[in-house]
Amino acid sequence: GAVVSQHPSRVICKSGTSVKIECRSLDFQATTMFWYRQFPKQSLMLMATSNEGSKATYEQGVEKDKFLINHASLTLSTLTVTSAHPEDSSFYICSVLLAGGSSYNEQFFGPGTRLTVL
């Protein structure tokens, strides 16, 4: 399977600042990565699909100007939370799509980034 890293693993910031989260595929070139968000006691919710070399596709209700996604290379996607507010505090997780000839496409998750906005 693929090895996925995220950085930072945890960040605490003041309201109004911007936070960048990196997702790296360490041993696999990923044309597609996904960004999820999980609030306490809730399920993981897809925020956006990140495609290398093109604009990300955002899910309904996710502000693309607030959550900036850049997938400039096959091994790196970044999520920037701009002007973060306390309600943005959450667990952000990326996943890498491992596409192949099989009937299903497995995804591998990064370890997540816990964002706390004060």
Add this chain to the structure above:
Amino acid sequence: RKEVEQDPGPFNVPEGATVAFNCTYSNSASQSFFWYRQDCRKEPKLLMSVYSSGNEDGRFTAQLNRASQYISLLIRDSKLSDSATYLCVVNQAGTALIFGKGTTLSVSS
């Protein structure tokens, strides 16, 4: 209607018990089905894929009923280490995973 629905639990069982989790999904075009395990404050990890014929991995057995759009997970001989949240997950090829809210299992000695 939510795309993937699970009983949130919690299920509190003693060691050695057998426990079953159920899940329903709404999109009949779903092609792939999984059970993930998520420990507190950690990322989800794939427990097993679910196939139409049913499949077993040690103490874990997964079943899929496409006609009823129903997925199940059976855990036999529960261990303390099985305590976690179990996520029912579906997707279509090449798309993002759709997660249920999860079912919490607590195994006690």
